[in-house]
Amino acid sequence: MPLSMTGFGRATATYYDKTISVEIKTVNHRFLDVSIKTPQTYQSLESDIRDSIQRHFQRGRVECFIMLDNEEVSPSKVNVNWPLMNQYVDTYYSIQNTYNLSTEEALAFIPKIPEIISISENVPLTESVSDIVLETVQEACGQVILMRSNEGKMITDDMKNRLENIKQLVKQLGERRETVIIEYQGRILSRIHAFTDGQLHDEARFYQEVAILAEKGDITEEITRLHSHVQQFGQTLNEEQVVGRKLGFILQEMQREVNTIGSKSNDALISNWVVTLKTEMEKIKEQIQNIE
Structure with missing residues (x-):
């Protein structure tokens, strides 16, 4: 987990x-x-x-x-090397007398000499x-x-619940796919017949072109890949290792397929499902950012 x-x-x-x-x-x-x-x-x-x-x-x-x-x-102890200190003091007094310095000026350098003052630990x-x-x-x-671990369990449970919602939506997309193709073909036929008054020079070629147009809007491949990514995401959630980056990558692939479905579809119901899918995936993305 x-x-x-x-x-x-x-x-x-x-x-x-x-x-x-x-x-x-x-x-x-x-x-x-x-x-x-x-x-x-x-x-x-x-x-x-x-x-x-x-x-x-x-x-x-x-x-x-x-x-x-x-x-x-930490508790520390200040140690002073007194013999060395005395030598420095004598030397600085000589400097003071030679250069006519004040006592403060002569002794100001003494604390800066590491050999004189050191710090040791009491413990x-x-x-x-x-x-x-x-x-x-x-x-x-x-x-x-x-x-x-406790918070990870709560995050995982939330992602699993959202993943179930995504599975259900993907299933509905698959069930709706065939209906959308038929409806799309029907709309194309109706519009062309309206413009041509039903007079077609090459009817076989005409229906072939309509089928090709309808095929371009087919989302079968995207649904298949989305099914695979969703399954892989669920399996990764159960792995006993660091999975945050892997989950993030899989989610990106899921989002890519959903975006493609949204761009291909001219069906209002599918468009609504795509919006819901994107919302669920965005929530999962927020959770993944806190997963190790």
Whole structure:
């Protein structure tokens, strides 16, 4: 059964008295587009997180938010290299005296020196912590898939109902086809007889030409192909794989046949059915845009 591309999932885990929260939401997209926002603590895991997400989803925009203690920043510690700091201060005081600079000007460069001030994490990113983070991401992915599955079922049920309406209309088109040909032939004959007063020089050739004209308005081939496309669409809906693009292609072929039927037909009843068919197919098209 097809999955929806819309979903949300949230999972939490606790370690070192810290709580990690993972939120994942997915929306429509032609391809798989993954965005990850994580605290600095877990940035080294971003590649593994992305791989985990890509194993669960094949289409859609996926946004993954990882937070520590419900904040998007990690607990950090500022470290100062005091011996090096003292050397720089002594040097800048010498510069100050030599060039007659103010204290603020002399010391302004010190915070910009990476060797002096560094940032370390209070919570070490050990292998066990990495496993916890990735397991929490997988748990959130599982919740998203469950939601996408439930919504996918509703979308599939709606498309199947509309497909049944289309089947019924196509059946009616097939039943109406022969009547339309006969009526069309009759109208052609009536008009020609009216203009010629019934005086025909080559009656056999005349009826042959009328049959050819009527044949041009025949929609048998279009109905046959439409039957085939409808059947294929229904079979694809039952496949256990990513089918969104395939369904979109089949629907395009169905719409093409319906447009041809509409252009060929001079029958008011068929024209009304064509309008209804186009409406149903447009609704299905809207649903397909949310199918993985």
